[in-house]
Amino acid sequence: MRDEWFIRGNVPMTKCEVRAVAIAKLELRPDSILYDVGAGTGSVSIEAALQMRKGRVYAVERNEEAVDLILANKKKFHGEQVTVIHGSAPESLVSLPAPTHVFLGGSGGKMEPVIKLVLEKNPSVRIVANVIALESLCRILSLTKALGLSAEVVSVWVARGERKGNCHLMKGQNPVYIISMGGADQWEER
Amino acid sequence: MRDEWFIRGNVPMTKCEVRAVAIAKLELRPDSILYDVGAGTGSVSIEAALQMRKGRVYAVERNEEAVDLILANKKKFHGEQVTVIHGSAPESLVSLPAPTHVFLGGSGGKMEPVIKLVLEKNPSVRIVANVIALESLCRILSLTKALGLSAEVVSVWVARGERKGNCHLMKGQNPVYIISMGGADQWEER
Amino acid sequence: MRDEWFIRGNVPMTKCEVRAVAIAKLELRPDSILYDVGAGTGSVSIEAALQMRKGRVYAVERNEEAVDLILANKKKFHGEQVTVIHGSAPESLVSLPAPTHVFLGGSGGKMEPVIKLVLEKNPSVRIVANVIALESLCRILSLTKALGLSAEVVSVWVARGERKGNCHLMKGQNPVYIISMGGADQWEER
Amino acid sequence: MRDEWFIRGNVPMTKCEVRAVAIAKLELRPDSILYDVGAGTGSVSIEAALQMRKGRVYAVERNEEAVDLILANKKKFHGEQVTVIHGSAPESLVSLPAPTHVFLGGSGGKMEPVIKLVLEKNPSVRIVANVIALESLCRILSLTKALGLSAEVVSVWVARGERKGNCHLMKGQNPVYIISMGGADQWEER
Numbered sequence: 201m202r203d204e205w206f207i208r209g210n211v212p213m214t215k216c217e218v219r220a221v222a223i224a225k226l227e228l229r230p231d232s233i234l235y236d237v238g239a240g241t242g243s244v245s246i247e248a249a250l251q252m253r254k255g256r257v258y259a260v261e262r263n264e265e266a267v268d269l270i271l272a273n274k275k276k277f278h279g280e281q282v283t284v285i286h287g288s289a290p291e292s293l294v295s296l297p298a299p300t301h302v303f304l305g306g307s308g309g310k311m312e313p314v315i316k317l318v319l320e321k322n323p324s325v326r327i328v329a330n331v332i333a334l335e336s337l338c339r340i341l342s343l344t345k346a347l348g349l350s351a352e353v354v355s356v357w358v359a360r361g362e363r364k365g366n367c368h369l370m371k372g373q374n375p376v377y378i379i380s381m382g383g384a385d386q387w388e389e390r
Numbered sequence: 391m392r393d394e395w396f397i398r399g400n401v402p403m404t405k406c407e408v409r410a411v412a413i414a415k416l417e418l419r420p421d422s423i424l425y426d427v428g429a430g431t432g433s434v435s436i437e438a439a440l441q442m443r444k445g446r447v448y449a450v451e452r453n454e455e456a457v458d459l460i461l462a463n464k465k466k467f468h469g470e471q472v473t474v475i476h477g478s479a480p481e482s483l484v485s486l487p488a489p490t491h492v493f494l495g496g497s498g499g500k501m502e503p504v505i506k507l508v509l510e511k512n513p514s515v516r517i518v519a520n521v522i523a524l525e526s527l528c529r530i531l532s533l534t535k536a537l538g539l540s541a542e543v544v545s546v547w548v549a550r551g552e553r554k555g556n557c558h559l560m561k562g563q564n565p566v567y568i569i570s571m572g573g574a575d576q577w578e579e580r
Numbered sequence: 581m582r583d584e585w586f587i588r589g590n591v592p593m594t595k596c597e598v599r600a601v602a603i604a605k606l607e608l609r610p611d612s613i614l615y616d617v618g619a620g621t622g623s624v625s626i627e628a629a630l631q632m633r634k635g636r637v638y639a640v641e642r643n644e645e646a647v648d649l650i651l652a653n654k655k656k657f658h659g660e661q662v663t664v665i666h667g668s669a670p671e672s673l674v675s676l677p678a679p680t681h682v683f684l685g686g687s688g689g690k691m692e693p694v695i696k697l698v699l700e701k702n703p704s705v706r707i708v709a710n711v712i713a714l715e716s717l718c719r720i721l722s723l724t725k726a727l728g729l730s731a732e733v734v735s736v737w738v739a740r741g742e743r744k745g746n747c748h749l750m751k752g753q754n755p756v757y758i759i760s761m762g763g764a765d766q767w768e769e770r
Numbered sequence: 771m772r773d774e775w776f777i778r779g780n781v782p783m784t785k786c787e788v789r790a791v792a793i794a795k796l797e798l799r800p801d802s803i804l805y806d807v808g809a810g811t812g813s814v815s816i817e818a819a820l821q822m823r824k825g826r827v828y829a830v831e832r833n834e835e836a837v838d839l840i841l842a843n844k845k846k847f848h849g850e851q852v853t854v855i856h857g858s859a860p861e862s863l864v865s866l867p868a869p870t871h872v873f874l875g876g877s878g879g880k881m882e883p884v885i886k887l888v889l890e891k892n893p894s895v896r897i898v899a900n901v902i903a904l905e906s907l908c909r910i911l912s913l914t915k916a917l918g919l920s921a922e923v924v925s926v927w928v929a930r931g932e933r934k935g936n937c938h939l940m941k942g943q944n945p946v947y948i949i950s951m952g953g954a955d956q957w958e959e960r
Contacts, residue, residue: 201414201417201577202417202577205576205577216414217411217414217544217546219414220410220411220413220414221407221410221411221548223410224391224406224407224409224410227391227392250580251441253443276577277577278579278580332749332750333744333747333748333749333750334741334747334748334750334907334908334911334923335746335747335748335911336747337904337908338904338907338908338911338912341558341904341905341908342908345556352550352551353550353551353558353560353904354407354548354549354550354551355548355549355551355560355945356407356546356547356548357546357547357548357549357737357739357752357927358411358544358545358546358547359544359545359547359737359752359754359755360542360543360544361542361543361544361545361714364713366535366715367713367714367715367716368531368543368713368714368715369712369713369754370543370545370712370713370714370754370755371754372737372739372752372753372754372755373752374739374749374750374751374752375739375750375752375925386395387391387392387395387466387467389468390440390468522939522940523934523937523938523939523940524717524718524721524733524931524937524938524940525721525936525937525938526937527714527718528714528717528718528721528722531714531715531718532718543714545755547737547927547929547942549927549942549944549945551904554903556905557903557904557905557906558903558904558905559902559903559944560902560903560904560944560945561944562927562929562942562943562944562945563942564929564939564940564941564942565735565929565940565942581794581797581957582797582957585956585957596794597791597794597924597926599794600790600791600793600794601787601790601791601928603790604771604786604787604789604790607771607772630960631821633823656957657957658959658960721938725936732930732931733930733931733938733940734787734928734929734930734931735928735929735931735940736787736926736927736928737926737927737928737929738924738925738926738927739924739925739927740922740923740924741922741923741924741925746915748911748923750923750925766775767771767772767775767846767847769848770820770848
């Protein structure tokens with residue numbers, strides 16, 4: 201989905217290409233239960249919901265302006281499967297149904313307690329985290345080692361051609377690290 | 391979907407991350423009609439099919455070994471929506487139903503006649519092409535200018551962490567250019 | 581050399597890392613004669629000059645503000661080997677001594693006549709061009725084929741860690757294509 | 771300098787473009803004293819030496835096959851300024867003259883004691899380290915914080931066009947992290 205399709209405001213947003221890779225790494229199934237922690241504009245929640253026939257998405261966000269954007273985007277894209285939760289992680293996650301999948305888009309300092317909590321709720325949960333700070337990358341790698349989890353790390357770097365006159369100037373975006381762990385190793389029938 | 395889930399043989403395959411971006415750029419709808427031209431292992435056909443409830447995919451491939459792989463993957467993933475066509479483009483496309491979406495994964499020399507043909511069949515078709523040769527990139531940019539089409543170009547570069555002992559060594563993959571053109575500018579209700 | 585060491589104004593400047601690669605690709609020798617065409621702030625001219633004991637650099641620039649910057653940088657870095665020429669290429673190059681090396685940093689539309697002229701002056705000249713527009717890349721590839729020259733193309737993508745609090749956020753710069761052609765194939769004794 | 775100019779054997783080698791950036795980050799002066807720790811084929815030692823009129827390079831390498839390559843390259847390129855030392859770091863560095871610059875190309879596990887030792891020898895030494903493992907990157911970032919040093923981190927990603935028929939296929943190399951710290955903030959007259 202194009203970035204400009206979403207109602208955005210001033211809230212930072214995972215860009216189209218990185219969002220596509222992160223959602224692919226989630227390996228959602230038609231009936232998955234996804235937590236989108238630090239949901240921002242809700243773009244990951246919405247795009248994930250549209251790929252699931254019967255799944256549910258819990259979009260957790262503490263910033264009030266962002267919560268309004270998620271609600272607006274939910275309405276625009278008919279994202280009935282998305283439940284918007286105004287609150288902080290991990291506290292707000294405690295009472296939710298156990299997740300099969302978790303996306304961490306920007307909860308920098310709270311990654312550790314969130315990962316621990318969702319693993320308690322479902323030891324075979326699939327977790328995907330996007331980070332751009334090297335220190336967050338290092339912290340999450342340490343944490344996965346401490347927890348005995350095997351993590352896959354990919355770095356995704358996108359440049360977009362920007363029209364200038366008759367030319368395409370390639371504009372580099374920020375490289376994003378996408379860390380994935382847990383979940384099923386095999387393809388499961390649907 | 392993970393690359394290792396697909397049955398592969400020796401046929402080159404669009405890698406997981408790039409496949410995810412290319413499919414996102416297609417902007418498929420639940421009832422789209424997609425041509426996957428130069429379908430290779432069929433990984434794009436399969437992953438696209440699994441995202442559409444009622445759509446159809448025509449996977450066109452001239453290499454016989456690759457056709458067998460597509461059929462095997464179709465079976466493994468229950469891709470009933472995928473029709474496998476053993477033949478060359480653009481000839482094999484002539485008699486097919488008009489496409490709403492076209493993916494060009496590797497038909498180097500034939501891009502020009504394929505693009506012209508599918509535009510005749512559906513002037514508002516959405517076309518996404520992946521290229522890795524600079525000369526193919528240049529040819530497709532020239533063609534879009536000659537045809538008066540506005541093309542978006544993104545370059546996607548992925549590095550994957552490879553486990554070595556206790557470390558992740560980042561291994562760079564080949565950068566891929568993804569060119570998109572045509573289709574609807576607005577999100578359409580489903 | 582660090583970007584912030586140079587006196588800069590509002591003139592665009594080849595960044596430190598890309599400048600280092602471009603100068604390495606020039607394969608300068610202690611007594612080379614370098615044209616820096618579209619010299620901008622003069623950063624390539626200065627850094628190249630400081631690597632040559634007896635060489636000469638002709639920094640050609642048509643923009644007056646940029647010419648003043650080159651002169652200021654020449655003074656700051658004691659770049660006595662640099663001759664600053666206020667004028668347009670290829671006209672301004674006609675009367676200069678034949679070059680052994682040519683750097684094209686930004687002369688978009690004029691690349692073709694400049695390359696033809698310097699090849700006339702010295703058929704074994706080494707030429708390095710930096711481009712960021714895809715269309716410039718395509719044009720220079722076509723030109724090298726038409727002239728029967730073998731070109732090396734590298735794409736260089738740099739992200740710089742930007743301090744934010746206690747973290748390094750990786751900020752992607754624009755990818756640059758560096759095209760090199762001509763010159764000696766073997767290392768020559770000095 | 772081109773990679774193929776060096777005598778190489780089976781020893782891993784910092785590639786041309788990354789070598790150029792790393793040497794630029796060293797900010798060598800005509801009379802610098804450089805330690806090249808884990809010198810491999812000696813390509814950094816040689817290229818650095820050729821840029822200094824009166825400097826000295828100590829190429830430290832524990833692998834015997836690599837030591838022979840450094841000696842062969844020293845001979846080929848007339849690198850009289852390079853002293854080759856067969857031994858391990860940090861032990862082999864103890865008796866050497868204090869360095870003004872240190873390059874760490876591959877001493878994974880030994881980075882910490884090496885950095886501590888060279889800082890003792892010269893508190894204002896300039897240190898540049900190339901790493902490709904994320905865990906090494908994390909360790910060096912932690913170390914610089916513990917030592918109160920401000921580190922610059924850049925990630926450099928290079929793709930090289932490989933000729934195939936009439937085309938250039940872009941082949942991605944591995945991204946390298948280049949970490950720089952210490953040294954003079956201002957350009958110093960020569």
